[in-house]
Amino acid sequence: MSGPAASKRPRSNGATGWLLSAPALILLAIAATGPLFIVILYSFLEKGDYSGVRWILSGDAWFRVFFEKDIFDGTVSLADANLAIIWRSVKLSLATTIITFGLGLPTAWFIATRPATQRAFWLFLITIPFWTNLLIRTFAIMEVIRNQGLLNTFLLHYGVISEPIQILYTDTAVLIGMAYVYLPLMVLPLFAAIDRFDFKLIEAGYDLYATRIKVLRRVILPIIRPGIVAGCILVFIPSLGAYVTPRVLGGGKNMMIGNFIELQFGQGQNWPLGAALSTMLLIIVLGSLVVYMRVSAREEPHG
Amino acid sequence: MSIKVAVAARNVGKIYGAGAAAVNALGDVSIDIQQGEFFTLLGPSGCGKTTLLRCIAGFETPTSGTILLSGRDITHTPPSARPVNTVFQSYALFPHLTVADNVGFGLKMQGKSRSEVASTVARVLDLVKLEAFADRLPAQMSGGQQQRVALARALAPAPEVLLLDEPLSALDLKLRKEMQSELKRLQTETGITFVFVTHDQEEALTMSNRIAVMSAGELLQVGTPRDIYDRPVNRFVADFIGETNFLVGEVDGTAVRIASGERLDVPLNGQTGRVTLAIRPEQIKIGTVPGGLAATVTDATYLGTDTHYALALSDGSALVARVQSRTGDDFAVGDTVGVTVDASAVQVLKE
Ligand SMILES: Nc1ncnc2c1ncn2[C@@H]1O[C@H](COP(=O)(O)OP(=O)(O)OP(=O)(O)O)[C@@H](O)[C@H]1O
Numbered sequence: 001m002s003g004p005a006a007s008k009r010p011r012s013n014g015a016t017g018w019l020l021s022a023p024a025l026i027l028l029a030i031a032a033t034g035p036l037f038i039v040i041l042y043s044f045l046e047k048g049d050y051s052g053v054r055w056i057l058s059g060d061a062w063f064r065v066f067f068e069k070d071i072f073d074g075t076v077s078l079a080d081a082n083l084a085i086i087w088r089s090v091k092l093s094l095a096t097t098i099i100t101f102g103l104g105l106p107t108a109w110f111i112a113t114r115p116a117t118q119r120a121f122w123l124f125l126i127t128i129p130f131w132t133n134l135l136i137r138t139f140a141i142m143e144v145i146r147n148q149g150l151l152n153t154f155l156l157h158y159g160v161i162s163e164p165i166q167i168l169y170t171d172t173a174v175l176i177g178m179a180y181v182y183l184p185l186m187v188l189p190l191f192a193a194i195d196r197f198d199f200k201l202i203e204a205g206y207d208l209y210a211t212r213i214k215v216l217r218r219v220i221l222p223i224i225r226p227g228i229v230a231g232c233i234l235v236f237i238p239s240l241g242a243y244v245t246p247r248v249l250g251g252g253k254n255m256m257i258g259n260f261i262e263l264q265f266g267q268g269q270n271w272p273l274g275a276a277l278s279t280m281l282l283i284i285v286l287g288s289l290v291v292y293m294r295v296s297a298r299e300e301p302h303g
Numbered sequence: 304m305s306i307k308v309a310v311a312a313r314n315v316g317k318i319y320g321a322g323a324a325a326v327n328a329l330g331d332v333s334i335d336i337q338q339g340e341f342f343t344l345l346g347p348s349g350c351g352k353t354t355l356l357r358c359i360a361g362f363e364t365p366t367s368g369t370i371l372l373s374g375r376d377i378t379h380t381p382p383s384a385r386p387v388n389t390v391f392q393s394y395a396l397f398p399h400l401t402v403a404d405n406v407g408f409g410l411k412m413q414g415k416s417r418s419e420v421a422s423t424v425a426r427v428l429d430l431v432k433l434e435a436f437a438d439r440l441p442a443q444m445s446g447g448q449q450q451r452v453a454l455a456r457a458l459a460p461a462p463e464v465l466l467l468d469e470p471l472s473a474l475d476l477k478l479r480k481e482m483q484s485e486l487k488r489l490q491t492e493t494g495i496t497f498v499f500v501t502h503d504q505e506e507a508l509t510m511s512n513r514i515a516v517m518s519a520g521e522l523l524q525v526g527t528p529r530d531i532y533d534r535p536v537n538r539f540v541a542d543f544i545g546e547t548n549f550l551v552g553e554v555d556g557t558a559v560r561i562a563s564g565e566r567l568d569v570p571l572n573g574q575t576g577r578v579t580l581a582i583r584p585e586q587i588k589i590g591t592v593p594g595g596l597a598a599t600v601t602d603a604t605y606l607g608t609d610t611h612y613a614l615a616l617s618d619g620s621a622l623v624a625r626v627q628s629r630t631g632d633d634f635a636v637g638d639t640v641g642v643t644v645d646a647s648a649v650q651v652l653k654e
C-alpha cells in the first residue's frame with residue numbers, strides 16, 4: 001500500500017500509483033508484445049538471400065503458408081505439405097490432451113483422496129520429472145521405445161513378439177513423449193479442483209438414484225470443470241508448439257509445426273515463412289481458446 | 304389392526320477398520336420403525352446414530368445383521384436402488400445446479416419424463432414454500448433456504464423413508480424452532496416415514512412419535528416421548544432426557560431407605576438391593592416443616608413462571624426442585640423445608 005503520504009492526498013493516490021508503476025508496465029508491454037510484433041512484421045517482408053529479411057513489404061510468405069506455385073508451369077495449388085503438418089500438429093495435440101486427461105483424472109483423484117499427510121508426497125512425485133532437462137527426458141523415452149530398447153527387448157525376450165515393433169519415429173512415439181512430458185500439467189490443476197470437491201455430493205448423487213456413470217457425468221465432471229479447462233489449455237497449447245519431443249522421437253519426417261518453423265529459420269533460410277507460420281500457430285491457439293470459452297459458456301447453468 | 308414396519312434392523316453391528324484401530328460403532332441393534340412414523344434416534348455424540356442411518360441409506364454395509372425395508376432384505380442393495388432418501392447435515396446441494404434442477408435430480412435419475420419432473424418439482428417447491436427460488440443457485444440462498452432445498456430434493460422422488468441426520472444443527476435457534484414445526488407438518492402432509500437423528504433431547508421430545516435412545520452403539524430404550532420421559536429404563540436415559548434428581552438407596556421391605564436414613568414408599572417391581580430413585584424436578588413439592596423429607600434451601604433462582612430451588616437433604620445429597628411461582632409461598636436460602644414426592648412420580652432404577 002501507499003503509506004502515510006498517500007492517506008493525506010487520497011485523490012491523487014490512483015494517479016501516483018500508475019505513475020510509479022509506469023516504468024515496469026512499459027517494460028512489460030515492450031517485452032511481451034515487442035517480439036510478437038517483430039514476428040508479425042517479418043511475416044509481411046520478403047526473404048533475404050541467405051537468411052534474414054529484405055525490407056520490402058510482401059504477402060509472399062502468407063501465400064506460401066497455404067498455396068504453392070509449380071516451378072515449371074506456374075500453376076497454383078494448395079500447399080498440401082504445410083497443411084498436413086499443421087493438421088498433424090492439431091491432431092497430435094488434441095490426442096495428447098485426451099490421453100493426459102484420461103491418465104490425469106484418475107491420478108489426480110487418487111492423490112486427492114489420500115489422507116492429507118500423504119498428499120504432499122504424491123504431488124512431489126508428480127513434479128520430479130521437472131527436475132531434469134526436457135531433452136534428457138526425451139532421450140530416456142527414446143531409450144525405452146527404440147527397436148533395441150527396453151520395451152522391445154523385454155517383449156522379444158518373453159516371446160510376446162517375434163521382431164521389434166517400430167515405435168520410434170512414428171506419431172505414436174511423439175504421442176507417448178508428449179503425454180509423458182505434459183501429464184503433470186494436467187494432473188496439477190485437476191488435483192486442485194478435486195481437492196476442493198465435496199465428496200458428500202457423490203453420496204447425494206447415489207442417494208438420488210444416480211448410477212456411478214451418472215454421478216461422474218452429472219455431478220463430478222461439471223463441478224471440477226474449471227480444473228479440466230485449465231488442464232486442457234495447459235497441455236494443448238504447449239503441445240501445439242512442441243519442438244524437442246517431435247524432433248527427437250518423430251525423427252526428421254514426422255514434423256510438427258514447431259519443427260517446421262525452426263526449419264524455415266534454419267536450413268530453409270526463409271524467415272518470413274517461418275514468421276507467418278508462427279503467427280498462424282498463434283491464431284490457431286487463440287481460435288481454439290475462443291471456441292472453448294464459447295462452448296463452456298453455453299453449457300453453464302442458465303438462470 | 305396390523306402396523307406395517309417400514310424399516311427394520313435385525314441384530315445390526317458395525318465395526319469400522321480392523322485390528323487395533325477397529326471401532327465398534329454399533330453393537331447389536333434391533334429396531335422396528337413403523338410406516339408413517341416420525342422416529343428419532345437420540346443419543347450423545349459418537350453413539351452411532353449416523354452409522355445406523357448410513358446403514359439404512361446404504362452408504363455403509365453392516366458388519367453383521369440385516370436391514371429390511373418393507374420386509375425386503377436390502378442389506379447389500381446399493382443406495383441408488385433403495386427407495387430411501389437422505390437429508391444431509393451439510394445439505395450437500397449440487398452447487399452447479401439451480402434449485403429446480405437440484406430438486407428434480409432424483410426424478411431425472413429415475414427416468415421420469417420431462418413434464419412429470421417439472422410438475423413434481425413445482426409441487427414440492429410449493430410444499431416447502433420455495434416457488435420463487437426455482438432458478439437460483441444454492442450459493443445464492445440463505446442457510447434456512449438451503450435446508451428447505453435439501454428437504455425438497457429428498458422428498459421429490461417420494462421415498463418410502465426419509466432419513467435426516469441432524470438437519471437443523473446448522474440453523475440458529477429461531478429458525479430451528481420454525482423448521483421443527485415445518486418438518487412435522489411435512490411429515491404429516493406427506494405421510495412418509497421420517498427417521499430423524501439428533502442429540503438434542505428437547506427436539507426429540509417435541510417432534511417424535513417414538514424415540515430410540517442410544518449410547519455407545521447400543522439401543523437403550525425405544526418408546527414414545529412420554530414413555531421415555533416418565534419411565535426411563537435406566538439412569539443414563541433418565542439423565543439424558545430432561546433434568547433428573549437421583550437418590551441412591553437400599554430396598555427395605557416395601558420401601559427404599561435413602562442415604563439420609565428416611566424411608567420412601569415407592570412402587571417397587573421386585574427390585575432388591577441397591578437402587579437409584581429418579582425424580583423429575585417438577586414432581587418435587589416443597590412445603591413448610593414438618594412433612595416429608597427435611598431439606599435446606601441452598602439456592603433459589605426465580606425464572607418468571609418457575610422458581611428453581613437447590614436443596615440439600617440431611618446427609619448432604621442434592622436435589623433440584625422446579626416449583627411454579629406463586630406469591631406468598633416462596634422460600635429463601637437457608638430455610639428448612641419439607642420435601643414430598645408422589646410415589647407414582649418416582650422411578651426406581653436398578654443400580
Ligand atoms: N468412517 C469411520 N471410520 C472409523 N470410525 C468411524 C467412522 N465413522 C464413525 N466412526 C466412529 O464410530 C462411532 C460412531 O460414530 P457416528 O458417526 O455414528 O456417531 P454419531 O452418533 O452420529 O455422533 P454425532 O452425534 O457426533 O454425529 C464413533 O466412535 C466414530 O468415531
Ligand SMILES: [Mg+2]
Binds near residue numbers: 352353354468
Ligand atoms: Mg452423526
